[in-house]
Amino acid sequence: MHRTDSSPTPPVAPHASERAGVASLKQRPGASVLIIGGGINGVGTFRDLALQGVDVVLVERGDFCEGASGASSHMIHGGIRYLENGEFRLVNESVVERNRLLRIAPHYVKPLQTTIPIFSTFSGILNAPLRFLTHRSGKPQERGAALIKVGLSLYDAFSRKGGSVPRHRFLGRKKALEELPRLRPDLKYTATYFDASVHNPERLTLDVLHDGLAAGTHARAANYVSAVGVTAASPSAEGAGHDGASVRLRDELTGEEFDITADVVVNTTGAWVDQTNGSFGAPTRFMGGTKGSHIVLDAPELLAACAGREIFFEHSDGRIVLIYPMGDRVLVGTTDIDAGEDLTPVCTDEEIQYFFDLIHHVFPTVAVDQGHIVYTFSGVRPLPRHDDTAPGFVSRDYRIERAALPGGRGQTVLSLVGGKWTTFRALSEHLADEVLTLVGQQRTQSTAELAIGGGRGFPATPEGVQAWVKAHVGGSIDAARAEVLLGRYGTRASEVIDFLRQADDSLLQSTKELSVRELLYMAEHEHVGHAIDILIRRTSLAFRGLVTAELVDEVAGHLAGPLGWDAQQTRQEALHAKAVLAERHRVEIDQLVD
Known part of the structure; x- marks a missing residue:
C-alpha cells in the first residue's frame, strides 16, 4: 500500500521498541524470495511458499490488507x-475457488443468497453479442430475463464442479413480490x-499470514516496511551467501533504512506495481486500475427490505451494482471509474448520490439519506492497462510479468498484474510454482484443501457453534x-482465550x-503498528460505525505500553486514527454513538 500526499501522515516513533518482524529482517538480511506487497495475493503467495519450506520474506508498506484487498x-x-466478457477460464477457476473457500475458510466465508430483480423479458439480446465481441459498453441497454437465464444456466454448469450450491431459480412478478415486497412493483x-x-477480509488475510509464519523461522514478515530502491551488487560480494543487488527497505514507523538481498523479488503491490518497479x-x-467505492448504512428499513439477500442488479447506466446485508448493516456498491494517478x-459526494439512486432504482419506497451512512471506503482495483476498453469490461484475470532486477546478478523480478479476491489461493499457487x-x-x-487458520475444526452448524461457545465459557469469558x-x-x-485467562482482564x-488483554494479544501477535489498525482491520468496529472518541483514546492508551509509545506518541496515534476516519472514510467521530 503506497501513500500519496492526500493521506493522513502517520506518526513516526523513533524511540518505539523495535518490532520482532523488522529485527528478524535486519539480523538475517538475505532470503531466497522477497515479496513486496501485503494484500491478499502477496500474503497468499507468502503462505504457499512458506509451506514449501522456502526462505521467504514479506514486506508491506502500510498495514496488511490496507489497500484494495480491504476495500473490496x-x-x-x-x-x-465475466461470462459476458468471454472469460470462461476465470469463471471456472472462480467458482471452483469459491466452493473451496467455503470449505477451507468457513469461519469467514459464508454462503450468500443473491437475487436479481428483472424488469424486461428480451431486452439486451441483440446488444449482448456486440458487448461480448467489442468489450465496449456503448449505449446502456437493460439485460432482460432471457439473457440472464442463459447466463445463470451457464453459471450453474460451472458451479456444479466441486460444490453443492443450489441451482438458480426464477420467479414471476407475483411470487417475487411476495418474497421481497419492497421491490419495484x-x-x-x-x-x-x-x-x-x-465479512472479514482483513482478518482472513491475517489468518493466511499467520499460517505462513507458523510454518517456521524460514518465513518472516513485517508490515509498515516499504521498498524504496535497489543497491547494485558489489563486485567484492560475489560468492558471499545471498550476493547480488539488494532491495533498500525503510521502516515506516521509525524511518530507519536497511537492505535485504533475495534471488527472486515478487512485486504484488497491486495498483502500485508500476511505481514499485520504478x-x-x-x-x-x-x-490501469479503476476506482471502486462503497458505503455502509445503518438503515433498518433497507436491511429488512433485503430479507437477508444480496440484491445484485444492473443500474440504469448499465453498471452492475449490489446491495446486501452484513450483520445489522447494509453494504452498497460499487463504482468503476478509471483511477488515473489517484491511488488512494x-x-x-457524486458517488454517494449514485448509491442512493441505485437503491431507489429497486426499492423506490425505502427512505435512505446521508444520516444513515456510518462508513465509506474506496480502493483501486489492480487491473491491467486497458486503453479504450470500458472499465466494466477490463479483465479481472491475472498475469505474471518477468524481468531482471536492475544491478543484480541474475536476480528475477516477478510482477503480478491483476487478480481478484476469490481466486487468491489459486493465483498464489500459480505464482508460487513460478x-x-x-x-x-x-x-x-x-494448499487446495488445507484449512486456513481458524477455519480448522470450525463448527459447521448453529448447534456446533453453541457447543463451542459453551465449552469456552468461564472466568471473565461469558457466552x-x-x-x-x-x-x-x-x-x-481458543488460544486467544487462553491468553486472556493468564492474567486479570476487563472489557x-x-x-x-x-478487552484490555485482547489489545495486548493483538499488539504482541498481530503486527499492530497504529491504533487505526485495531479499529479498521483487527476488528470491524469502524466498518459498523461503532467508533467513538472515547474508544479511540482508550485503544491508543492501552497500546502505548506494549508498543513503546510515550505520552506524546499516544496522543498522536489517537489524532491520526481520527484523521484517517474523517479524511479516508468520511467518519466524523463526534457524530457517532456507541
Whole structure:
C-alpha cells in the first residue's frame, strides 16, 4: 500500500521498541524470495511458499490488507458477469475457488443468497453479442430475463464442479413480490442463485499470514516496511551467501533504512506495481486500475427490505451494482471509474448520490439519506492497462510479468498484474510454482484443501457453534464474549482465550467487544503498528460505525505500553486514527454513538 500526499501522515516513533518482524529482517538480511506487497495475493503467495519450506520474506508498506484487498465488495463469487466478457477460464477457476473457500475458510466465508430483480423479458439480446465481441459498453441497454437465464444456466454448469450450491431459480412478478415486497412493483421476474461473501477480509488475510509464519523461522514478515530502491551488487560480494543487488527497505514507523538481498523479488503491490518497479529503476506501464467505492448504512428499513439477500442488479447506466446485508448493516456498491494517478481515493459526494439512486432504482419506497451512512471506503482495483476498453469490461484475470532486477546478478523480478479476491489461493499457487522453478525447489504441499487458520475444526452448524461457545465459557469469558471471539478469530479463539485467562482482564469502557488483554494479544501477535489498525482491520468496529472518541483514546492508551509509545506518541496515534476516519472514510467521530 503506497501513500500519496492526500493521506493522513502517520506518526513516526523513533524511540518505539523495535518490532520482532523488522529485527528478524535486519539480523538475517538475505532470503531466497522477497515479496513486496501485503494484500491478499502477496500474503497468499507468502503462505504457499512458506509451506514449501522456502526462505521467504514479506514486506508491506502500510498495514496488511490496507489497500484494495480491504476495500473490496466483500464478495467471494464466480463472477457471473465475466461470462459476458468471454472469460470462461476465470469463471471456472472462480467458482471452483469459491466452493473451496467455503470449505477451507468457513469461519469467514459464508454462503450468500443473491437475487436479481428483472424488469424486461428480451431486452439486451441483440446488444449482448456486440458487448461480448467489442468489450465496449456503448449505449446502456437493460439485460432482460432471457439473457440472464442463459447466463445463470451457464453459471450453474460451472458451479456444479466441486460444490453443492443450489441451482438458480426464477420467479414471476407475483411470487417475487411476495418474497421481497419492497421491490419495484413493475418488475417482471426475479432470479435467485448462491455465491459467497467474506465479512472479514482483513482478518482472513491475517489468518493466511499467520499460517505462513507458523510454518517456521524460514518465513518472516513485517508490515509498515516499504521498498524504496535497489543497491547494485558489489563486485567484492560475489560468492558471499545471498550476493547480488539488494532491495533498500525503510521502516515506516521509525524511518530507519536497511537492505535485504533475495534471488527472486515478487512485486504484488497491486495498483502500485508500476511505481514499485520504478523505485527499482525499471519503470513499467502494466497497470490501469479503476476506482471502486462503497458505503455502509445503518438503515433498518433497507436491511429488512433485503430479507437477508444480496440484491445484485444492473443500474440504469448499465453498471452492475449490489446491495446486501452484513450483520445489522447494509453494504452498497460499487463504482468503476478509471483511477488515473489517484491511488488512494475517497468516496465522493457524486458517488454517494449514485448509491442512493441505485437503491431507489429497486426499492423506490425505502427512505435512505446521508444520516444513515456510518462508513465509506474506496480502493483501486489492480487491473491491467486497458486503453479504450470500458472499465466494466477490463479483465479481472491475472498475469505474471518477468524481468531482471536492475544491478543484480541474475536476480528475477516477478510482477503480478491483476487478480481478484476469490481466486487468491489459486493465483498464489500459480505464482508460487513460478518462484519454486526459479529457486530450484519442489512443491511439497498442496494448499487446495488445507484449512486456513481458524477455519480448522470450525463448527459447521448453529448447534456446533453453541457447543463451542459453551465449552469456552468461564472466568471473565461469558457466552456473549466467547461468541464475539469465535466470530473474530475462528477456532484460533481458543488460544486467544487462553491468553486472556493468564492474567486479570476487563472489557474496555467504550465497547463490550474488546478487552484490555485482547489489545495486548493483538499488539504482541498481530503486527499492530497504529491504533487505526485495531479499529479498521483487527476488528470491524469502524466498518459498523461503532467508533467513538472515547474508544479511540482508550485503544491508543492501552497500546502505548506494549508498543513503546510515550505520552506524546499516544496522543498522536489517537489524532491520526481520527484523521484517517474523517479524511479516508468520511467518519466524523463526534457524530457517532456507541
